[in-house]
Amino acid sequence: MNDTIDEPLLFSRALERRASRAEWDALERRAHDDPRVALRLLAHLRDEGELSLALDARLSALPDVELPAPSAPQRGARALRLPRVALLFGATGWAAACVLAALLVLRVTSDERAGATRPSRAAPVATSHDASRGVGERADGATHDADADARSVSDAPVGAVADALASDAPTVLHEFPRVLVETRETDDGRVEVTWLRRALETQTVDAAFEVVEDELGRPTVVPADLSMLAVSDIL
Amino acid sequence: MSDSSSVARALAGDRSALEGLWRDHRRWVATVLLAHKRQDAELEDLLQEVAVILVQRLADLRDPSRFRAWLRAVAVNVARMAARRDGARPTHEALDGVDVVDPSGERAARAEHARGEIERVLAFAMRLDPDYREPLLLRAVDGLGQAAIAEILDLPETTIETRLARARRMLRRELERDARPPVRPGVPDDPSALRLARDIA
Structure with missing residues (x-):
């Protein structure tokens, strides 16, 4: 049955250490039939190792970024921040x-x-809280520069x-x-x-x-x- | 492992819980940024932006059990907004600091010698479609398994498994297409190489 699993998935399960005994057996049978299967698996294994090394080097070069000091950010007190x-x-x-x-x-x-028409208190602009209207659509049903x-x-x-x-x-x-x-x-x-x-x-x-x-x-x-x-x- | 209790404590104002969350997750957050950022965007700056949003907007998180997915969404948006702010097209064909515009061409061949094998694999991984690149890079982060990646990307684990399998195959094809000699000349006449791979894995 496991002989029907496609090769990339079989390889992936082997690399993830999630292959079952039956899947390893299937891999071995395939390698018997075509020795290049084993080479391909080795190549995948090598890719994994090199990718991890490269990413680790990239992330290790990154300085430790710490959290900024809080500035009244808690629930119900949303601070306004200017764009960059x-x-x-x-x-x-x-x-x-x-x-x-x-x-x-x-x-x-x-x-x-x-x-x-400028929106006023009498015709407030709908916000995302008002799911029945889109942003910019007025409460009275008129479209207010929606685009x-x-x-x-x-x-x-x-x-x-x-x-x-x-x-x-x-x-x-x-x-x-x-x-x-x-x-x-x-x-x-x-x-x-x-x-x-x-x-x-x-x-x-x-x-x-x-x-x-x-x-x-x-x-x-x-x-x-x-x-x-x-x-x-x-x- | 669930982050819910730490998130709940952080929401209640426990600064050490918030800092703990950040320390636990910033490495994969940086990887998500790397997967989505423009080539010339500074990874450190983007990571700092995510940190700021985490402090200022954690209160917007309605379901603490979805913290990882929320944090990943923040990171993706920071990377995209930075790309939009910088006014150029997003790029996923180049690695930060490394040009891989035409990996099969002469330029790539020259760069390859200078870059070395390890960076070459990462450079080609960066050329994959984001749907495949991101889980592949996350899988390369220490300790992140398929279940954790599924939680971060908010996708079923089976989807992650399929994407990882395809990503690995695509990466290998790209590397082989790069006109390089095979990994090792010759073909073994027995499956000992498979046994070796099995032992290593």
Whole structure:
């Protein structure tokens, strides 16, 4: 019966020390019939050993990475964390605040430009907690820029502020020099310039949402604890 | 061995339990990162990110018995997010620090001499499809058996066994395709080699 088991599985069981006596016997019979079987098994054995040695060398060269000090991470007190783009600005408090402010107003201002209806307390944006509606879909059933929301969730790093609801427009306090990202010559001979605008804005928000991971590591939007904004470990 | 009690203690604020969990698992976490990261991503940085998420997000884990699967998902996401953040395509055809763009070509042949046999096997393992690469690398980590790998990957043990068998076969084929001479010239006229393999195993 074990003569019907395919060779890779038989080899694998031998390498895993899980082969039964009958499977070893089957291997031996095959080796009698074709001595190259034994050579192939030896080659697999060698591969296993060399792979373990190589991985061990790779991991042993890695410094011991220890856990960071806790910063109010326990259940019910989820700290908001800024995405790494903050590091582009030197990770100073002002720059981080700038990015946070920009994140908070990003959706609001884009809605204004697009003429979309801004969600309000009366029509809250659905979160992942509301399984009957998708992210960005309003409670009243109207689709609220669902594509953009889905994109922002899938692209946003964990801990990023994914959305905010605000009744008032943001106020620009200061605009920092733009950061050149890319230039590209267009077909008509002009130059298309892509830059990063950095602005320090202030805004009163009614609610904010952040990206977290569910148990399967999928990005999920949940309501953020606004009180934690002020004690973010990065700010 | 279940991690549930340690996870429960860590969730209750026991820092030493959390540190113990990390020490117990960081080696295979690094292996998962290695299996999924971009070539130029720093393994140490990614491991540090996983450590940060473990501290900050463990409270999100609803079922402590699924800690390993959760931690593996965190590691995979850290590797993928790093690839997206760095703005280039994910790569699984190259080993960290080692170019294996065309392992059957002249470049690989030159690199092979410099690299040595051991790294060569790992380099070819890194070229496998992630579904096969990850369990194969995890199996090469000290003490990780099929049951533990099944728990980490959240897959049935029979699936792991099948994937490992296929991964080993694919790895061997790739190595043989690399235009190398056979492991040993000649063919034995008796199954003594099999007995040797059996004794070693």
